[in-house]
Amino acid sequence: MACLRVSQADPRERHRGISHHSLTAYGRVALARADVVVPGLPGPLGTQVAAEAAELGQRHAIITVPVDGLEAALRASPARLSTMGRGLAEDLAYFLAAAAAGRHASRLLRGETGAGPALPADPP
Numbered sequence: 001m002a003c004l005r006v007s008q009a010d011p012r013e014r015h016r017g018i019s020h021h022s023l024t025a026y027g028r029v030a031l032a033r034a035d036v037v038v039p040g041l042p043g044p045l046g047t048q049v050a051a052e053a054a055e056l057g058q059r060h061a062i063i064t065v066p067v068d069g070l071e072a073a074l075r076a077s078p079a080r081l082s083t084m085g086r087g088l089a090e091d092l093a094y095f096l097a098a099a100a101a102g103r104h105a106s107r108l109l110r111g112e113t114g115a116g117p118a119l120p121a122d123p124p
Contacts, residue, residue, distance in 0.1 A: 001034055001035045001037065001101065001104065001105060001108070002022075002026050002030070002034045002035065002036040002037065002060065002101075003037055003097065003098055003101035004018050004019075004022045004026075004036065004037065004038065004039075004049070004053065004097050004101075005018070005019040005021060005022045005094070005097070006018055006019070006022075006039065006041075006049055006093045006094055006096075006097040007019065007084075007091055007093060007094050008045050008091060008092065008093040008094075009086055009090050009091040009093075009094075010084065010091070017045065017048040017049055017052050018049055018052040018053060023052065023055070023056070026056050026059070026060060027055060027056055027059065030059065030060070033059065033060055033061065034060050034061070035060070035061050035063045035104065035108075036053060036056050036060045036061065036062055036063065037063050037065050037097075037100050037101040037104045038050060038053040038062055038063065038064045038065070038100075039064075039065060039067050039093070039096050039097045039099075039100035040064050040065060040066045040067055040100070041067060041093060041096060041097075045093055049093075049097075050064070063104055065100040065101075065103050065104050066100075067096045067099070067100055070096055070099040070100065070103065071092065071096065073099065074088055074095050074096070074099055075088065081095055083095070
């Protein structure tokens with residue numbers, strides 16, 4: 001499973017949308033096929049992220065994960081959230097992308113269909 005580094009706040013063009021580091025790592029370096037989780041972000045940023053992620057579809061399975069409810073869950077987190085010196089309010093897209101990957105991982109662990117390959121259920 002792959003989690004994209006997404007930003008809406010970084011002043012560097014190559015770090016807005018999907019980071020060029022993510023695109024290089026998953027597009028040219030990764031040796032195994034993975035579920036690349038694309039957060040279903042609203043608006044122009046969501047359109048940009050989806051278009052950039054589509055390029056990875058030749059090597060990986062693109063899994064779009066809705067972000068509904070994730071902002072509220074992140075705001076309720078007791079941990080201080082920070083990336084590159086920015087908090088949740090300054091770069092919400094970064095945290096939503098990570099939370100979407102967590103949502104997908106949770107679905108995989110529960111063996112839900114439509115969320116990638118199912119894993120064996122936990123013993124009763």
